[in-house]
Amino acid sequence: MxxxxxxxxLRSFRSHPVLTGLMVLALGLGIGACMTTLxxxxxxxxxxxxxxxxxxxxxxxxxxxxxxxxPGAEPEEQLTRFDAQxxxxxxQAPQQAMMTGGQVILQGPDEQxxxxxxxxxxxxxxxxxxxxxxxxxxxxWSAADDASHARQVVISRELNxxxxxxxxxxxxxxxxxxxxxxxxxxxxxxxxxxxFYDLNTGDxxxxxxxxxxxxxxxxxxxxxxxxMNCWGNEHIPDATAPNxxxxxxxxxxxxxxxxxVQRYRDYLNAYSERQRGAGRFERPPNxxxxxxxxxxxxxxxxxxxxxxxxxxxxxxxxxxxxxxxxLLLAKCLRAAPQIGVRRALGASRRAIFxxxxxxxxxxxxAGGLLGLLLAWLGxxxxxxxxxxxxxxxxxxxxxxxxxLAVSLLASLAAGLLPAWRAAQVAPALQLKSQ
Amino acid sequence: xxxxxxxxxxxLRRHKIAAGLIVLEVALSCAxxxxxxxxxxxxxxxxxxxxxxxxxxxxxxxxxxxxxxxxPEAATQRDLAxxxxxxxxxxxxxxxxxxxxxxxNNGGVATSGEPGRPDTNAAWYLMGDDWLxxxxxxxxxxxxxxxxxxxxxxxxxxxxxxxxxxxxxxxALAEKFFPGESAPGKVVYAGxxxxxxxxxxxxxxxxxxxxxxxxxxxxxxxxxxxPSYDMGVYLLRVAPAQxxxxxxxxxxxxxxxxxxxxxxxxxSLTELRSRQYAQDRYMAWTLGIVCLVLLVVTALxxxxxxxxxxxxxSRMIGTRRALGATRGQILRYFQLENLLxxxxxxxxxxxxxxxxxxxxxxxxxxxxxxxxxLPVGALALLALGQLAVLGPARRAAALPPVQVxxx
Numbered sequence: 001m002x003x004x005x006x007x008x009x010l011r012s013f014r015s016h017p018v019l020t021g022l023m024v025l026a027l028g029l030g031i032g033a034c035m036t037t038l039x040x041x042x043x044x045x046x047x048x049x050x051x052x053x054x055x056x057x058x059x060x061x062x063x064x065x066x067x068x069x070x071p072g073a074e075p076e077e078q079l080t081r082f083d084a085q086x087x088x089x090x091x092q093a094p095q096q097a098m099m100t101g102g103q104v105i106l107q108g109p110d111e112q113x114x115x116x117x118x119x120x121x122x123x124x125x126x127x128x129x130x131x132x133x134x135x136x137x138x139x140x141w142s143a144a145d146d147a148s149h150a151r152q153v154v155i156s157r158e159l160n161x162x163x164x165x166x167x168x169x170x171x172x173x174x175x176x177x178x179x180x181x182x183x184x185x186x187x188x189x190x191x192x193x194x195x196f197y198d199l200n201t202g203d204x205x206x207x208x209x210x211x212x213x214x215x216x217x218x219x220x221x222x223x224x225x226x227x228m229n230c231w232g233n234e235h236i237p238d239a240t241a242p243n244x245x246x247x248x249x250x251x252x253x254x255x256x257x258x259x260x261v262q263r264y265r266d267y268l269n270a271y272s273e274r275q276r277g278a279g280r281f282e283r284p285p286n287x288x289x290x291x292x293x294x295x296x297x298x299x300x301x302x303x304x305x306x307x308x309x310x311x312x313x314x315x316x317x318x319x320x321x322x323x324x325x326x327l328l329l330a331k332c333l334r335a336a337p338q339i340g341v342r343r344a345l346g347a348s349r350r351a352i353f354x355x356x357x358x359x360x361x362x363x364x365x366a367g368g369l370l371g372l373l374l375a376w377l378g379x380x381x382x383x384x385x386x387x388x389x390x391x392x393x394x395x396x397x398x399x400x401x402x403x404l405a406v407s408l409l410a411s412l413a414a415g416l417l418p419a420w421r422a423a424q425v426a427p428a429l430q431l432k433s434q
Numbered sequence: 435x436x437x438x439x440x441x442x443x444x445x446l447r448r449h450k451i452a453a454g455l456i457v458l459e460v461a462l463s464c465a466x467x468x469x470x471x472x473x474x475x476x477x478x479x480x481x482x483x484x485x486x487x488x489x490x491x492x493x494x495x496x497x498x499x500x501x502x503x504x505x506p507e508a509a510t511q512r513d514l515a516x517x518x519x520x521x522x523x524x525x526x527x528x529x530x531x532x533x534x535x536x537x538x539n540n541g542g543v544a545t546s547g548e549p550g551r552p553d554t555n556a557a558w559y560l561m562g563d564d565w566l567x568x569x570x571x572x573x574x575x576x577x578x579x580x581x582x583x584x585x586x587x588x589x590x591x592x593x594x595x596x597x598x599x600x601x602x603x604x605x606a607l608a609e610k611f612f613p614g615e616s617a618p619g620k621v622v623y624a625g626x627x628x629x630x631x632x633x634x635x636x637x638x639x640x641x642x643x644x645x646x647x648x649x650x651x652x653x654x655x656x657x658x659x660x661p662s663y664d665m666g667v668y669l670l671r672v673a674p675a676q677x678x679x680x681x682x683x684x685x686x687x688x689x690x691x692x693x694x695x696x697x698x699x700x701x702s703l704t705e706l707r708s709r710q711y712a713q714d715r716y717m718a719w720t721l722g723i724v725c726l727v728l729l730v731v732t733a734l735x736x737x738x739x740x741x742x743x744x745x746x747x748s749r750m751i752g753t754r755r756a757l758g759a760t761r762g763q764i765l766r767y768f769q770l771e772n773l774l775x776x777x778x779x780x781x782x783x784x785x786x787x788x789x790x791x792x793x794x795x796x797x798x799x800x801x802x803x804x805x806x807x808l809p810v811g812a813l814a815l816l817a818l819g820q821l822a823v824l825g826p827a828r829r830a831a832a833l834p835p836v837q838v839x840x841x
Contacts, residue, residue: 019738022734022738025734026731026734026735029727029731033724065549065550067549067550068550068553103498105498105500105696107500115500115696117498117696177499177500177501177502178500178501178694221502223498223664225537233547233549233625233626233627234594235590235591235592235593235594235595235596235625235626236594237590304797304798305713305717307797308473308717308794308798309717309720312466312470312720312721312724313724315462315465315466316466316724316727316728318462319459319462319463319466319728319731319732320731322455322458322459322462322735323459323731323732323734323735323738325455326452326455326456326459326735326738326739327735327738327739329451329452329455330452330738330739330741330742331742333452333742333746334742334745334746385713385716386709386712386713386715386716387713387716417451421451
């Protein structure tokens with residue numbers, strides 16, 4: 001029966017090519033717009049480290065002044081250098097890392113080459129294992145290297161290509177702000193989207209080109225970047241000094257289960273009390289521990305414009321669907337005489353209903369394919385947009401499947417009402433009126 | 435002209451679903467278009483916000499140290515002398531931040547030195563000599579800093595910012611702290627419990643990212659602290675006609691100062707502004723295109739259903755024509771029908787537009803939709819409906835009476 005209905009549908013399309021074309025076009029536009037924005041949303045809200053992110057927690061302490069204290073208020077999102085170094089030294093989590101970002105000028109072994117600037121992450125040894133960075137050659141530096149302010153760097157695959165022409169560059173040297181450093185590791189393919197561990201230095205842009213020990217960065221006073229908040233009325237000659245009342249360090253820990261999270265939270269509260277007892281903290285303990293999904297939701301990292309576009313496209317799809325329902329209805333009613341004949345010849349209501357539903361599905365399929373083509377074009381447009389996430393916007397298999405599902409569901413929804421109306425056509429009346 | 439509303443209502447009652455669908459489509463389009471046009475307007479006004487700087491004539495130049503310099507302050511003065519001597523350069527200065535630039539510097543300003551005093555967050559501009567002439571900012575009260583009032587940040591003593599001899603504030607801060615009074619001569623507290631005297635007020639000076647003003651307020655201050663080049667950027671005021679030549683010459687001149695520094699490509703402020711608003715421009719275009727396509731889709735829907743109705747009612751039309759109805763009456767019948775449906779859709783659409791706007795206000799810090807947008811959207815959709823129905827209605831009017839009856 002399905003083949004027969006399909007044949008009827010095709011005949012009907014041939015006899016009303018303009019109307020059919022309009023329906024396919026409207027449905028295609030709606031689905032295309034929806035798939036474009038859904039894909040962008042899907043890419044931007046995806047888990048940056050599947051399987052790992054729910055065990056990684058960002059640490060917040062409240063080291064601010066009592067004078068501006070409001071109970072329950074959100075503490076600073078970053079730590080002071082003092083607190084970060086203290087937590088790192090006490091090492092109460094299975095893995096932990098302190099970090100901040102910067103931009104440095106690099107020179108390769110070849111003096112004649114133009115110096116280049118690169119984003120850098122100053123961090124501590126656990127960073128690589130904790131976030132699961134893949135190594136192509138070599139490996140991370142050790143905690144002992146942190147302690148000795150080692151002149152060692154880990155470089156990204158892209159930087160390795162650009163400075164050394166690729167290959168195993170472990171043991172080679174490069175100059176960071178005119179200080180010679182040795183490459184101990186070369187990363188494999190690695191791009192964090194979003195750059196969740198430090199959203200101050202870009203969210204969906206490129207991930208940094210090199211990594212070196214935080215301790216080394218301070219000894220050499222390498223340039224830092226990102227947000228820094230300071231407080232107090234005292235003059236602060238150097239905001240990066242260990243005791244400066246400034247927050248600028250991100251601190252992440254890995255906590256494998258709920259028990260570990262509770263223990264670490266207790267530890268942070270106890271640490272805050274201890275600092276308060278020592279006169280460093282003025283406020284009562286006020287800690288936060290958020291894992292990556294919670295942190296991304298809290299920071300609303302998916303751009304507002306992307307969410308707005310998604311809603312806009314959904315609204316657009318609804319208009320296109322309403323349009324299709326109307327046109328399908330017109331088409332069904334126009335076919336009323338034929339329906340009357342079919343009914344008089346013995347076709348059941350159910351058969352008529354199925355026939356028109358098949359017709360709607362066929363239109364939906366055509367609209368879906370057109371929509372996919374339009375989404376592909378739309379994403380091409382998105383990749384040319386100025387946002388940092390632009391180049392990430394690509395269709396993947398789940399989105400292709402989703403596009404097909406959306407178009408079939410949409411056409412089913414659009415076809416129900418007209419098919420039902422068609423099934424109501426009475427056989428006798430239609431024949432008589434002819 | 436007689437309005438035959440009776441028959442129209444009667445016919446529409448027999449096509450409740452189809453009529454309802456047209457009403458729904460017009461309502462949704464109206465609601466979306468009103469809000470989209472409003473959003474476009476918001477983006478465009480944001481993009482046109484003046485910075486107060488003479489943007490057409492300004493070029494930013496950043497130099498990064500590869501090796502830490504023993505006396506960056508001296509190198510900065512040397513660079514500035516070199517830049518000022520270039521043909522086409524009218525003024526040159528060094529500043530910690532420029533509008534639409536990358537990093538910003540903000541801090542608290544207060545009217546009291548007590549701990550726990552309420553702080554007003556302000557953009558902190560550190561300025562070198564010749565800053566006001568270079569930027570083109572206009573003083574509306576008081577005076578510029580005197581040459582002897584400038585300090586090097588590294589030379590600040592234990593008093594810190596308490597040791598600076600004066601501060602310039604923007605109009606927004608002056609009016610907030612001293613409404614109705616003259617601000618010069620008054621004192622404020624900025625990063626210190628020692629007061630500092632206001633020497634001047636500039637008309638317009640904002641955050642480097644204008645969008646930040648929504649959250650942090652419009653206050654800004656200028657401090658007579660010359661940043662060294664590694665803490666800030668050079669700003670050049672150039673004759674517009676020579677801008678491109680100056681950009682090339684300036685980079686070359688600084689590069690010749692030695693290989694211990696990296697000179698970034700100079701950028702004009704117009705270019706920086708364009709980059710800053712690229713996302714807004716993109717969004718405005720997207721919204722505009724969606725509105726257009728939405729109008730086209732709605733029009734196609736109206737045409738499709740109207741065509742169907744004309745064909746379905748061809749017997750009725752033929753009968754009316756045979757009974758003496760003119761072509762004009764048939765035409766007006768369909769136009770009036772569409773007008774009724776559109777009007778109903780628009781009425782519903784306006785309510786929906788307001789509801790969408792409320793949701794946007796909650797989620798995107800948007801202002802309330804001005805009522806003026808509603809009639810604009812209404813007129814656009816009414817016109818669209820009339821235009822869309824014109825073709826089918828003319829076809830109906832052209833139906834010859836006899837033939838139709840015979841068929």
